[in-house]
Amino acid sequence: SYVLTQPPSMSVAPGQTARITCGGNNIGFYSVHWYQQKPGQAPVVVVHDDSDRPSGIPERFFGSNSGNTATLTISRVEAGDEADYYCQLWNSTSDHPGVFGTGTKVTVL
Amino acid sequence: DVHLVESGGGLVKPGGALRLSCAASEFMFSTYTINWVRQAPGKGLEWVSYISSGSNYIYYADSVKGRFSISRDNANNSVFLHMSSLRAEDTAVYYCVRLVGTTHKYYFDSWGQGTLVTVSS
Numbered sequence: 001s002y003v004l005t006q007p008p009s010m011s012v013a014p015g016q017t018a019r020i021t022c023g024g025n026n027i028g029f030y031s032v033h034w035y036q037q038k039p040g041q042a043p044v045v046v047v048h049d050d051s052d053r054p055s056g057i058p059e060r061f062f063g064s065n066s067g068n069t070a071t072l073t074i075s076r077v078e079a080g081d082e083a084d085y086y087c088q089l090w091n092s093t094s095d096h097p098g099v100f101g102t103g104t105k106v107t108v109l
Numbered sequence: 110d111v112h113l114v115e116s117g118g119g120l121v122k123p124g125g126a127l128r129l130s131c132a133a134s135e136f137m138f139s140t141y142t143i144n145w146v147r148q149a150p151g152k153g154l155e156w157v158s159y160i161s162s163g164s165n166y167i168y169y170a171d172s173v174k175g176r177f178s179i180s181r182d183n184a185n186n187s188v189f190l191h192m193s194s195l196r197a198e199d200t201a202v203y204y205c206v207r208l209v210g211t212t213h214k215y216y217f218d219s220w221g222q223g224t225l226v227t228v229s230s
Contacts, residue, residue: 001171030213031210031213031214031216033216033217035154035217037154042204042220042221042222042223043154043204043217043220044220045216045217045218048210048216048218049210049214049216054218084153086153086154088154088216088217090210090213090214090215090216092212092213092215095168096156096168096169096170096171097156097159097168097215098144098146098156098159098168098170099156100146100153100154100155100156101153102153103153103154
């Protein structure tokens with residue numbers, strides 16, 4: 001089955017930029033989506049279809065996808081961005097189409 | 110706003126069974142695909158199962174195939190996850206999630222609050 005690999009954790013200072021990677025074989029051929037999950041809450045989609053933002057998501061959240069790596073970039077990081085982030089894609093050719101990344105915990109220093 | 114409310118979680122012994130329910134409202138339920146996604150304590154998200162709008166297509170993760178069964182009742186805006194032969198590793202918060210998007214680009218736009226299933230003797 002398809003595997004998506006993320007760094008387990010990262011730390012970033014307020015006002016700086018966080019770049020969260022999601023690695024997968026030829027992931028650039030898929031549409032990648034990103035979720036933010038804060039403690040005790042359900043995940044919320046922050047980027048879908050590689051780089052689209054749902055209404056209400058700040059422009060500070062930017063997604064890109066090419067080759068074997070998709071990236072979620074959070075610019076001007078704020079304390080409220082501290083959360084777990086997951087990438088996800090839908091592998092329509094598989095009997096197990098739903099695929100999540102391993103997750104990255106972002107800590108704001 | 111889309112509303113998804115899970116229920117039916119609880120403590121069950123290994124080898125036991127449980128049925129989770131998901132009640133949907135505020136959208137045209139019968140036209141949407143619904144999934145179950147789970148999250149073990151302190152762990153990441155794991156996709157569990159998928160049921161298409163008309164129940165024509167159903168998929169399961171390998172970890173639950175043969176033990177879990179998904180179904181839906183469009184007349185009552187509900188989805189169910191029948192879980193049997195439960196194992197300790199099935200312990201998790203189970204989320205009912207709506208799937209949206211186009212072919213090859215599906216994603217989960219709305220999530221319930223989750224229901225906790227604990228498998229322990």
